[in-house]
Amino acid sequence: MTVDNADQWVEFSKQDGIATVRLNRPERRNALAISMVNRLHDIWCEVDADDDIRVVIFSAAPCPTFCAGMDLKEASQIKQDTGKDVLGFLKDPFHERMREVKKPIVGALTGDLMAGGMLLSLNCDLRVALRGTRVGITEAKVGRGSPWGVPLLWMIPQAILMELTLTGNLLPVEQLHGYGFTNYLEDDYDAVLSRAQQLAVTIRDNAPLSVEAGKQSVFMAANLGAKAGLVEAKKIYEKVYSSEDGVEGPRAFAEKRKPVWQGR
Numbered sequence: 001m002t003v004d005n006a007d008q009w010v011e012f013s014k015q016d017g018i019a020t021v022r023l024n025r026p027e028r029r030n031a032l033a034i035s036m037v038n039r040l041h042d043i044w045c046e047v048d049a050d051d052d053i054r055v056v057i058f059s060a061a062p063c064p065t066f067c068a069g070m071d072l073k074e075a076s077q078i079k080q081d082t083g084k085d086v087l088g089f090l091k092d093p094f095h096e097r098m099r100e101v102k103k104p105i106v107g108a109l110t111g112d113l114m115a116g117g118m119l120l121s122l123n124c125d126l127r128v129a130l131r132g133t134r135v136g137i138t139e140a141k142v143g144r145g146s147p148w149g150v151p152l153l154w155m156i157p158q159a160i161l162m163e164l165t166l167t168g169n170l171l172p173v174e175q176l177h178g179y180g181f182t183n184y185l186e187d188d189y190d191a192v193l194s195r196a197q198q199l200a201v202t203i204r205d206n207a208p209l210s211v212e213a214g215k216q217s218v219f220m221a222a223n224l225g226a227k228a229g230l231v232e233a234k235k236i237y238e239k240v241y242s243s244e245d246g247v248e249g250p251r252a253f254a255e256k257r258k259p260v261w262q263g264r
Contacts, residue, residue, distance in 0.1 A: 006035035012043050017054040017204045018197075019047055019103075026063035031071040032116050034078075034089050041092040044101050051263060054204040054211070056101070057196050058124055059108040062189055066133075069115025072142060094148040098123040099219075102212050104203050108196035109182070110189050114138045114170065119148045122155065125215060127182040128195045134170035135181075141168035154222050156181055207249055208263040209240045 011022040021043055023030040047053050060066045075086035087093040098105070098120070107124030113135045121127060121135075139146045152161045156179045164171065177185050183199075186192045203211060217236045221229025240246055244262050252259035 006039040009033065009036050010039045010043065014053060017052060018200050019053045019056045021056060021058050023060040023067055026061045028071065029065040029068035030060045030063055031068040033071045033074055034086065038091045040095065041097050044097045048102050053103055054208055055200045056103055056105045057108055057200050058105050058120070059193060059196065060110055062110065064111050065117065066109050066111035066113055067117030067120055069117050095119055095123055104211060104215055106196045106199050108192050110192050112170065122152055126199055128184045128186060128192050129173045129177065129182045130189065130192050131174065131185045131187055133173045135173050135176050136168065136170035137164040138168045140166060207245045207261050209243050209245055213237050213240050
């Protein structure tokens with residue numbers, strides 16, 4: 001197994017209501033070791049448990065590849081040493097806990113997205129990408145699988161998802177931006193981080209209950225369909241309308257001041 005440097009390879013910090021999760025293994029194209037995947041799972045649990053965190057920025061150390069996916073060298077060694085597939089050593093093989101995070105996640109996608117890197121990007125709620133980079137689901141080229149790609153059916157055209165899945169080829173990020181997969185494209189690494197920070201600050205300063213309910217209702221509608229999703233969304237927002245923040249927002253507007261959100 002790879003030496004466990006998860007704390008260095010996945011950095012986690014919090015400041016002024018914004019958490020930052022940063023992949024930091026550029027010498028291996030930010031590939032995900034077992035310890036990194038397990039640390040990410042634990043971080044998402046901590047994010048949800050911390051009421052002081054309003055929003056997350058998910059980024060990576062400077063590298064042509066944002067994340068190359070699973071560390072295939074480690075996976076091969078695991079199979080050789082134990083006879084078992086690497087997925088059996090992961091707390092959350094397909095990063096489903098990330099999809100369940102209540103707080104919005106802004107992806108600062110500063111390099112190529114492939115395999116598990118593409119998975120991490122689609123689990124973000126907003127995406128800022130770097131012009132000139134490439135996007136792909138490369139599992140077919142190495143005999144692995146991509147069940148995690150199913151949610152992309154609600155993000156990009158089916159034919160494009162088929163091309164990504166079946167060919168394993170990389171497409172220009174500009175093409176996926178045209179389908180609405182990314183919110184913004186920026187020209188360099190710092191500009192991607194700056195745009196992600198701007199979005200995070202805006203989200204942080206909004207009413208936290210409204211933000212949380214908004215994210216939950218959008219995901220619920222994707223699962224249930226339009227009619228049932230609307231019914232469920234109205235139930236989700238009941239907590240918002242009856243909250244102290246629901247009174248504070250209109251009052252602050254009337255008094256021409258910035259609202260003071262309590263999150264209750």
